[in-house]
Amino acid sequence: MFEWYFLHTNGEFILAVATDGHRLSKCSVSGELDKKFDGIIIPKKSVFEISKLLEDYSESVKINFSKTRIKLTFGNVQFISKLINASFPDYESVIPKDNNxxxxxxxxxxxxxxxxxxxxxxxKLRTVKFQILNGSCTVSSFGNDKSIGTETLNVDFNGSQISINFNARYILDVLGIIKSGKVKFHFSEKTAPTIIESDSFKNNVFLIMQMRA
Incomplete structure:
Protein backbone atom coordinates (compact mmCIF):
# COMPACT_ATOMS: atom_id res chain seq x y z
CA MET A 1 0.00 0.00 0.00
CA PHE A 2 0.97 3.63 -0.36
CA GLU A 3 2.51 5.46 2.59
CA TRP A 4 0.80 8.85 2.16
CA TYR A 5 -2.90 9.60 1.54
CA PHE A 6 -3.65 13.26 0.91
CA LEU A 7 -7.14 14.75 0.58
CA HIS A 8 -7.68 18.34 -0.54
CA THR A 9 -9.68 20.53 -2.92
CA ASN A 10 -8.89 22.93 -5.71
CA GLY A 11 -12.14 24.85 -5.33
CA GLU A 12 -13.91 22.70 -7.93
CA PHE A 13 -13.08 19.06 -7.17
CA ILE A 14 -12.12 16.92 -4.22
CA LEU A 15 -8.68 15.48 -4.94
CA ALA A 16 -7.24 12.32 -3.40
CA VAL A 17 -3.53 11.67 -3.87
CA ALA A 18 -1.40 8.76 -2.68
CA THR A 19 2.32 8.11 -3.08
CA ASP A 20 5.17 6.01 -1.73
CA GLY A 21 7.99 7.86 -3.48
CA HIS A 22 8.14 5.43 -6.42
CA ARG A 23 4.60 5.80 -7.75
CA LEU A 24 1.67 8.14 -7.38
CA SER A 25 -2.08 7.93 -7.85
CA LYS A 26 -4.39 10.93 -8.20
CA CYS A 27 -8.18 10.91 -8.36
CA SER A 28 -10.59 13.84 -8.66
CA VAL A 29 -14.30 13.66 -7.83
CA SER A 30 -17.06 16.22 -7.69
CA GLY A 31 -18.83 16.94 -4.42
CA GLU A 32 -20.60 19.57 -2.37
CA LEU A 33 -17.89 21.66 -0.73
CA ASP A 34 -18.40 24.11 2.12
CA LYS A 35 -15.12 25.80 1.24
CA LYS A 36 -11.70 25.18 -0.25
CA PHE A 37 -9.19 23.65 2.17
CA ASP A 38 -5.45 23.08 2.01
CA GLY A 39 -5.58 19.38 2.72
CA ILE A 40 -5.34 16.60 5.27
CA ILE A 41 -3.19 13.46 5.47
CA ILE A 42 -5.01 10.26 6.41
CA PRO A 43 -3.12 7.30 7.98
CA LYS A 44 -2.56 4.23 5.84
CA LYS A 45 -4.39 1.93 8.25
CA SER A 46 -7.45 4.20 8.27
CA VAL A 47 -7.56 4.32 4.47
CA PHE A 48 -7.45 0.52 4.37
CA GLU A 49 -10.39 0.28 6.80
CA ILE A 50 -12.38 2.94 4.91
CA SER A 51 -11.82 1.07 1.64
CA LYS A 52 -13.21 -2.13 3.12
CA LEU A 53 -16.26 -0.36 4.57
CA LEU A 54 -17.05 1.42 1.29
CA GLU A 55 -16.40 -1.55 -0.97
CA ASP A 56 -20.10 -2.32 -1.50
CA TYR A 57 -21.46 1.15 -0.72
CA SER A 58 -22.57 3.34 -3.65
CA GLU A 59 -24.37 6.26 -1.98
CA SER A 60 -23.04 9.65 -0.89
CA VAL A 61 -20.50 9.94 1.93
CA LYS A 62 -20.34 12.91 4.30
CA ILE A 63 -16.87 13.97 5.40
CA ASN A 64 -16.19 16.21 8.40
CA PHE A 65 -12.75 17.01 9.70
CA SER A 66 -10.71 19.24 11.95
CA LYS A 67 -6.95 19.74 12.14
CA THR A 68 -6.55 16.48 14.04
CA ARG A 69 -9.45 14.17 13.13
CA ILE A 70 -11.65 13.07 10.23
CA LYS A 71 -15.16 11.63 10.41
CA LEU A 72 -16.93 9.80 7.58
CA THR A 73 -20.68 9.21 7.79
CA PHE A 74 -22.46 6.84 5.42
CA GLY A 75 -25.56 4.72 5.95
CA ASN A 76 -25.61 3.73 9.62
CA VAL A 77 -21.84 3.94 9.92
CA GLN A 78 -19.60 6.61 11.43
CA PHE A 79 -15.85 6.20 11.03
CA ILE A 80 -13.49 8.47 12.99
CA SER A 81 -9.72 8.60 12.63
CA LYS A 82 -6.80 10.71 13.72
CA LEU A 83 -4.94 12.63 11.02
CA ILE A 84 -1.21 12.83 10.39
CA ASN A 85 0.36 16.15 11.34
CA ALA A 86 2.77 16.65 8.45
CA SER A 87 3.21 18.43 5.14
CA PHE A 88 2.44 16.53 1.95
CA PRO A 89 5.03 16.78 -0.85
CA ASP A 90 4.37 19.11 -3.79
CA TYR A 91 3.09 16.29 -5.97
CA GLU A 92 2.13 18.50 -8.92
CA SER A 93 5.80 19.29 -9.48
CA VAL A 94 6.61 15.63 -10.18
CA ILE A 95 3.81 15.05 -12.70
CA PRO A 96 5.43 15.50 -16.14
CA LYS A 97 3.89 18.02 -18.51
CA ASP A 98 5.66 16.93 -21.70
CA ASN A 99 5.33 13.14 -21.92
CA ASN A 100 4.53 13.26 -25.63
CA LYS A 124 12.13 -9.10 -5.68
CA LEU A 125 11.15 -6.18 -7.91
CA ARG A 126 10.27 -8.47 -10.84
CA THR A 127 11.91 -6.06 -13.25
CA VAL A 128 10.55 -5.98 -16.81
CA LYS A 129 11.80 -4.13 -19.87
CA PHE A 130 9.54 -2.57 -22.51
CA GLN A 131 11.04 -2.17 -25.98
CA ILE A 132 8.62 -0.25 -28.19
CA LEU A 133 9.07 0.28 -31.92
CA ASN A 134 6.95 0.30 -35.09
CA GLY A 135 3.62 -0.70 -33.55
CA SER A 136 4.90 -3.42 -31.24
CA CYS A 137 5.99 -3.68 -27.61
CA THR A 138 8.34 -6.45 -26.54
CA VAL A 139 8.22 -7.24 -22.81
CA SER A 140 11.33 -8.96 -21.44
CA SER A 141 12.61 -10.23 -18.11
CA PHE A 142 15.89 -11.89 -17.15
CA GLY A 143 16.78 -14.49 -14.51
CA ASN A 144 20.05 -14.98 -12.66
CA ASP A 145 20.48 -18.36 -14.37
CA LYS A 146 20.57 -16.55 -17.75
CA SER A 147 16.98 -17.51 -18.48
CA ILE A 148 14.96 -15.01 -20.53
CA GLY A 149 11.24 -14.43 -20.81
CA THR A 150 9.94 -12.37 -23.71
CA GLU A 151 6.62 -11.68 -25.45
CA THR A 152 5.61 -9.16 -28.11
CA LEU A 153 2.23 -7.43 -28.48
CA ASN A 154 0.78 -5.16 -31.13
CA VAL A 155 0.27 -1.61 -29.83
CA ASP A 156 -0.53 1.86 -31.10
CA PHE A 157 2.51 4.09 -30.62
CA ASN A 158 3.18 7.63 -31.76
CA GLY A 159 6.80 8.10 -30.68
CA SER A 160 10.34 7.07 -31.51
CA GLN A 161 11.96 3.88 -30.26
CA ILE A 162 11.82 3.40 -26.47
CA SER A 163 13.57 0.97 -24.14
CA ILE A 164 12.50 1.37 -20.52
CA ASN A 165 12.49 -0.70 -17.30
CA PHE A 166 9.76 -0.94 -14.67
CA ASN A 167 8.90 -2.73 -11.46
CA ALA A 168 6.36 -5.24 -12.81
CA ARG A 169 4.34 -5.21 -9.60
CA TYR A 170 3.71 -1.47 -9.88
CA ILE A 171 2.46 -1.82 -13.46
CA LEU A 172 0.30 -4.83 -12.58
CA ASP A 173 -1.25 -2.95 -9.64
CA VAL A 174 -2.46 -0.20 -11.97
CA LEU A 175 -3.67 -2.57 -14.68
CA GLY A 176 -5.46 -4.59 -11.99
CA ILE A 177 -7.48 -1.49 -11.09
CA ILE A 178 -8.34 -0.62 -14.70
CA LYS A 179 -9.05 -4.29 -15.58
CA SER A 180 -10.30 -3.91 -19.17
CA GLY A 181 -10.41 -1.68 -22.23
CA LYS A 182 -7.58 0.38 -23.62
CA VAL A 183 -4.85 1.85 -21.43
CA LYS A 184 -2.47 4.64 -22.39
CA PHE A 185 1.17 4.94 -21.33
CA HIS A 186 2.64 8.42 -21.77
CA PHE A 187 6.44 8.24 -21.91
CA SER A 188 9.07 10.93 -21.71
CA GLU A 189 12.13 11.11 -23.95
CA LYS A 190 14.14 11.69 -20.77
CA THR A 191 13.98 9.96 -17.37
CA ALA A 192 10.71 11.49 -16.20
CA PRO A 193 8.05 9.22 -14.66
CA THR A 194 5.56 7.49 -16.95
CA ILE A 195 1.89 8.50 -16.81
CA ILE A 196 -0.80 5.83 -17.17
CA GLU A 197 -4.40 6.73 -18.03
CA SER A 198 -7.57 5.00 -19.18
CA ASP A 199 -10.92 6.17 -20.55
CA SER A 200 -12.51 3.86 -17.96
CA PHE A 201 -10.97 6.01 -15.20
CA LYS A 202 -11.07 9.48 -16.72
CA ASN A 203 -10.65 11.19 -13.34
CA ASN A 204 -7.57 9.15 -12.40
CA VAL A 205 -3.89 9.62 -13.17
CA PHE A 206 -1.28 7.00 -12.29
CA LEU A 207 2.41 7.84 -12.20
CA ILE A 208 5.25 5.29 -12.07
CA MET A 209 8.98 5.92 -11.86
CA GLN A 210 11.10 4.04 -14.35
CA MET A 211 13.97 1.85 -13.16
CA ARG A 212 17.59 2.12 -14.13
CA ALA A 213 18.77 -0.36 -16.73
Whole structure:
Protein backbone atom coordinates (compact mmCIF):
# COMPACT_ATOMS: atom_id res chain seq x y z
CA MET A 1 0.00 0.00 0.00
CA PHE A 2 0.97 3.63 -0.36
CA GLU A 3 2.51 5.46 2.59
CA TRP A 4 0.80 8.85 2.16
CA TYR A 5 -2.90 9.60 1.54
CA PHE A 6 -3.65 13.26 0.91
CA LEU A 7 -7.14 14.75 0.58
CA HIS A 8 -7.68 18.34 -0.54
CA THR A 9 -9.68 20.53 -2.92
CA ASN A 10 -8.89 22.93 -5.71
CA GLY A 11 -12.14 24.85 -5.33
CA GLU A 12 -13.91 22.70 -7.93
CA PHE A 13 -13.08 19.06 -7.17
CA ILE A 14 -12.12 16.92 -4.22
CA LEU A 15 -8.68 15.48 -4.94
CA ALA A 16 -7.24 12.32 -3.40
CA VAL A 17 -3.53 11.67 -3.87
CA ALA A 18 -1.40 8.76 -2.68
CA THR A 19 2.32 8.11 -3.08
CA ASP A 20 5.17 6.01 -1.73
CA GLY A 21 7.99 7.86 -3.48
CA HIS A 22 8.14 5.43 -6.42
CA ARG A 23 4.60 5.80 -7.75
CA LEU A 24 1.67 8.14 -7.38
CA SER A 25 -2.08 7.93 -7.85
CA LYS A 26 -4.39 10.93 -8.20
CA CYS A 27 -8.18 10.91 -8.36
CA SER A 28 -10.59 13.84 -8.66
CA VAL A 29 -14.30 13.66 -7.83
CA SER A 30 -17.06 16.22 -7.69
CA GLY A 31 -18.83 16.94 -4.42
CA GLU A 32 -20.60 19.57 -2.37
CA LEU A 33 -17.89 21.66 -0.73
CA ASP A 34 -18.40 24.11 2.12
CA LYS A 35 -15.12 25.80 1.24
CA LYS A 36 -11.70 25.18 -0.25
CA PHE A 37 -9.19 23.65 2.17
CA ASP A 38 -5.45 23.08 2.01
CA GLY A 39 -5.58 19.38 2.72
CA ILE A 40 -5.34 16.60 5.27
CA ILE A 41 -3.19 13.46 5.47
CA ILE A 42 -5.01 10.26 6.41
CA PRO A 43 -3.12 7.30 7.98
CA LYS A 44 -2.56 4.23 5.84
CA LYS A 45 -4.39 1.93 8.25
CA SER A 46 -7.45 4.20 8.27
CA VAL A 47 -7.56 4.32 4.47
CA PHE A 48 -7.45 0.52 4.37
CA GLU A 49 -10.39 0.28 6.80
CA ILE A 50 -12.38 2.94 4.91
CA SER A 51 -11.82 1.07 1.64
CA LYS A 52 -13.21 -2.13 3.12
CA LEU A 53 -16.26 -0.36 4.57
CA LEU A 54 -17.05 1.42 1.29
CA GLU A 55 -16.40 -1.55 -0.97
CA ASP A 56 -20.10 -2.32 -1.50
CA TYR A 57 -21.46 1.15 -0.72
CA SER A 58 -22.57 3.34 -3.65
CA GLU A 59 -24.37 6.26 -1.98
CA SER A 60 -23.04 9.65 -0.89
CA VAL A 61 -20.50 9.94 1.93
CA LYS A 62 -20.34 12.91 4.30
CA ILE A 63 -16.87 13.97 5.40
CA ASN A 64 -16.19 16.21 8.40
CA PHE A 65 -12.75 17.01 9.70
CA SER A 66 -10.71 19.24 11.95
CA LYS A 67 -6.95 19.74 12.14
CA THR A 68 -6.55 16.48 14.04
CA ARG A 69 -9.45 14.17 13.13
CA ILE A 70 -11.65 13.07 10.23
CA LYS A 71 -15.16 11.63 10.41
CA LEU A 72 -16.93 9.80 7.58
CA THR A 73 -20.68 9.21 7.79
CA PHE A 74 -22.46 6.84 5.42
CA GLY A 75 -25.56 4.72 5.95
CA ASN A 76 -25.61 3.73 9.62
CA VAL A 77 -21.84 3.94 9.92
CA GLN A 78 -19.60 6.61 11.43
CA PHE A 79 -15.85 6.20 11.03
CA ILE A 80 -13.49 8.47 12.99
CA SER A 81 -9.72 8.60 12.63
CA LYS A 82 -6.80 10.71 13.72
CA LEU A 83 -4.94 12.63 11.02
CA ILE A 84 -1.21 12.83 10.39
CA ASN A 85 0.36 16.15 11.34
CA ALA A 86 2.77 16.65 8.45
CA SER A 87 3.21 18.43 5.14
CA PHE A 88 2.44 16.53 1.95
CA PRO A 89 5.03 16.78 -0.85
CA ASP A 90 4.37 19.11 -3.79
CA TYR A 91 3.09 16.29 -5.97
CA GLU A 92 2.13 18.50 -8.92
CA SER A 93 5.80 19.29 -9.48
CA VAL A 94 6.61 15.63 -10.18
CA ILE A 95 3.81 15.05 -12.70
CA PRO A 96 5.43 15.50 -16.14
CA LYS A 97 3.89 18.02 -18.51
CA ASP A 98 5.66 16.93 -21.70
CA ASN A 99 5.33 13.14 -21.92
CA ASN A 100 4.53 13.26 -25.63
CA UNK A 101 5.17 9.63 -26.63
CA UNK A 102 2.03 7.55 -26.12
CA UNK A 103 1.46 3.81 -26.30
CA UNK A 104 -2.10 2.48 -26.34
CA UNK A 105 -2.62 -1.21 -25.56
CA UNK A 106 -5.34 -3.60 -24.40
CA UNK A 107 -5.28 -3.66 -20.60
CA UNK A 108 -6.08 -7.34 -20.02
CA UNK A 109 -3.68 -8.68 -22.66
CA UNK A 110 -0.86 -6.45 -21.48
CA UNK A 111 -1.41 -7.38 -17.83
CA UNK A 112 -1.34 -11.10 -18.62
CA UNK A 113 1.83 -10.68 -20.69
CA UNK A 114 3.68 -8.78 -17.96
CA UNK A 115 2.58 -11.29 -15.33
CA UNK A 116 3.85 -14.24 -17.37
CA UNK A 117 7.14 -12.68 -18.42
CA UNK A 118 8.03 -11.23 -15.01
CA UNK A 119 7.95 -14.66 -13.35
CA UNK A 120 11.37 -15.28 -14.94
CA UNK A 121 12.95 -12.48 -12.90
CA UNK A 122 14.75 -13.56 -9.73
CA UNK A 123 14.86 -10.14 -8.10
CA LYS A 124 12.13 -9.10 -5.68
CA LEU A 125 11.15 -6.18 -7.91
CA ARG A 126 10.27 -8.47 -10.84
CA THR A 127 11.91 -6.06 -13.25
CA VAL A 128 10.55 -5.98 -16.81
CA LYS A 129 11.80 -4.13 -19.87
CA PHE A 130 9.54 -2.57 -22.51
CA GLN A 131 11.04 -2.17 -25.98
CA ILE A 132 8.62 -0.25 -28.19
CA LEU A 133 9.07 0.28 -31.92
CA ASN A 134 6.95 0.30 -35.09
CA GLY A 135 3.62 -0.70 -33.55
CA SER A 136 4.90 -3.42 -31.24
CA CYS A 137 5.99 -3.68 -27.61
CA THR A 138 8.34 -6.45 -26.54
CA VAL A 139 8.22 -7.24 -22.81
CA SER A 140 11.33 -8.96 -21.44
CA SER A 141 12.61 -10.23 -18.11
CA PHE A 142 15.89 -11.89 -17.15
CA GLY A 143 16.78 -14.49 -14.51
CA ASN A 144 20.05 -14.98 -12.66
CA ASP A 145 20.48 -18.36 -14.37
CA LYS A 146 20.57 -16.55 -17.75
CA SER A 147 16.98 -17.51 -18.48
CA ILE A 148 14.96 -15.01 -20.53
CA GLY A 149 11.24 -14.43 -20.81
CA THR A 150 9.94 -12.37 -23.71
CA GLU A 151 6.62 -11.68 -25.45
CA THR A 152 5.61 -9.16 -28.11
CA LEU A 153 2.23 -7.43 -28.48
CA ASN A 154 0.78 -5.16 -31.13
CA VAL A 155 0.27 -1.61 -29.83
CA ASP A 156 -0.53 1.86 -31.10
CA PHE A 157 2.51 4.09 -30.62
CA ASN A 158 3.18 7.63 -31.76
CA GLY A 159 6.80 8.10 -30.68
CA SER A 160 10.34 7.07 -31.51
CA GLN A 161 11.96 3.88 -30.26
CA ILE A 162 11.82 3.40 -26.47
CA SER A 163 13.57 0.97 -24.14
CA ILE A 164 12.50 1.37 -20.52
CA ASN A 165 12.49 -0.70 -17.30
CA PHE A 166 9.76 -0.94 -14.67
CA ASN A 167 8.90 -2.73 -11.46
CA ALA A 168 6.36 -5.24 -12.81
CA ARG A 169 4.34 -5.21 -9.60
CA TYR A 170 3.71 -1.47 -9.88
CA ILE A 171 2.46 -1.82 -13.46
CA LEU A 172 0.30 -4.83 -12.58
CA ASP A 173 -1.25 -2.95 -9.64
CA VAL A 174 -2.46 -0.20 -11.97
CA LEU A 175 -3.67 -2.57 -14.68
CA GLY A 176 -5.46 -4.59 -11.99
CA ILE A 177 -7.48 -1.49 -11.09
CA ILE A 178 -8.34 -0.62 -14.70
CA LYS A 179 -9.05 -4.29 -15.58
CA SER A 180 -10.30 -3.91 -19.17
CA GLY A 181 -10.41 -1.68 -22.23
CA LYS A 182 -7.58 0.38 -23.62
CA VAL A 183 -4.85 1.85 -21.43
CA LYS A 184 -2.47 4.64 -22.39
CA PHE A 185 1.17 4.94 -21.33
CA HIS A 186 2.64 8.42 -21.77
CA PHE A 187 6.44 8.24 -21.91
CA SER A 188 9.07 10.93 -21.71
CA GLU A 189 12.13 11.11 -23.95
CA LYS A 190 14.14 11.69 -20.77
CA THR A 191 13.98 9.96 -17.37
CA ALA A 192 10.71 11.49 -16.20
CA PRO A 193 8.05 9.22 -14.66
CA THR A 194 5.56 7.49 -16.95
CA ILE A 195 1.89 8.50 -16.81
CA ILE A 196 -0.80 5.83 -17.17
CA GLU A 197 -4.40 6.73 -18.03
CA SER A 198 -7.57 5.00 -19.18
CA ASP A 199 -10.92 6.17 -20.55
CA SER A 200 -12.51 3.86 -17.96
CA PHE A 201 -10.97 6.01 -15.20
CA LYS A 202 -11.07 9.48 -16.72
CA ASN A 203 -10.65 11.19 -13.34
CA ASN A 204 -7.57 9.15 -12.40
CA VAL A 205 -3.89 9.62 -13.17
CA PHE A 206 -1.28 7.00 -12.29
CA LEU A 207 2.41 7.84 -12.20
CA ILE A 208 5.25 5.29 -12.07
CA MET A 209 8.98 5.92 -11.86
CA GLN A 210 11.10 4.04 -14.35
CA MET A 211 13.97 1.85 -13.16
CA ARG A 212 17.59 2.12 -14.13
CA ALA A 213 18.77 -0.36 -16.73
Missing amino acids: QTMTVDCKSFSETIDRVSTISDD
